[in-house]
Amino acid sequence: METNFNDIQQLWQSQKAKDFDIQGLISGLKKTEQKQRKERISIAIITPVTLAFLFIAMPWAESKAILFSLLVIAVAMLWVVWLSFKSTLMPSDNSESLSNQKYLETQLAKLRQRYKIAGTYMYYYALLLAIALNVSYYVLLAPFSLEMRIAVHLALTLIIMVMMNFSIKRRLKKYDRTIKPIMEELERLLSDIKKKEVISN
Numbered sequence: 001m002e003t004n005f006n007d008i009q010q011l012w013q014s015q016k017a018k019d020f021d022i023q024g025l026i027s028g029l030k031k032t033e034q035k036q037r038k039e040r041i042s043i044a045i046i047t048p049v050t051l052a053f054l055f056i057a058m059p060w061a062e063s064k065a066i067l068f069s070l071l072v073i074a075v076a077m078l079w080v081v082w083l084s085f086k087s088t089l090m091p092s093d094n095s096e097s098l099s100n101q102k103y104l105e106t107q108l109a110k111l112r113q114r115y116k117i118a119g120t121y122m123y124y125y126a127l128l129l130a131i132a133l134n135v136s137y138y139v140l141l142a143p144f145s146l147e148m149r150i151a152v153h154l155a156l157t158l159i160i161m162v163m164m165n166f167s168i169k170r171r172l173k174k175y176d177r178t179i180k181p182i183m184e185e186l187e188r189l190l191s192d193i194k195k196k197e198v199i200s201n
Contacts, residue, residue: 029089036089039084047077066135068135072131076132080121080125087110089110089111126164130160
């Protein structure tokens with residue numbers, strides 16, 4: 001990655017881009033990569049622990065419906081893990097083989113994917129989670145009255161959606177502060193590189 005950073009810096013020095021914050025871009029990419037590394041470690045620990053707890057705590061062997069709900073939760077969580085790893089910024093040992101433009105386009109696509117995960121896919125995850133948990137509670141609440149069961153299902157669904165919506169909005173605001181400026185700089189740099197190519201042709 002250092003090679004790409006140096007190449008980008010030299011490119012902008014040759015173009016005399018006075019108002020381009022190259023150091024800010026380099027620092028932002030490095031900080032984002034570090035945060036993603038910590039996030040991946042957390043996910044790698046939390047996901048199996050959570051799934052193990054659910055399979056131990058829930059009587060899945062007594063009900064196919066509960067087993068189905070746990071499998072849905074497991075698939076949903078693993079899906080989020082896959083999305084998180086898929087949107088990881090390029091590691092330094094792979095970026096050196098790419099051209100500057102390709103490298104920047106890849107990094108920009110990864111950052112856009114982070115936004116899409118938070119703003120779109122996490123709502124799908126919340127919906128799957130709500131459905132799966134309601135299936136389990138449908139079985140677990142069988143001895144109770146219909147009114148009680150309906151109240152619990154509604155409350156559970158509402159709590160999940162409100163909490164997830166709050167978490168998603170909070171993350172998007174954080175991305176607006178940390179990732180969006182980096183994306184704008186990358187878009188600007190790519191635009192100038194393409195303009196230079198058109199002029200040279």
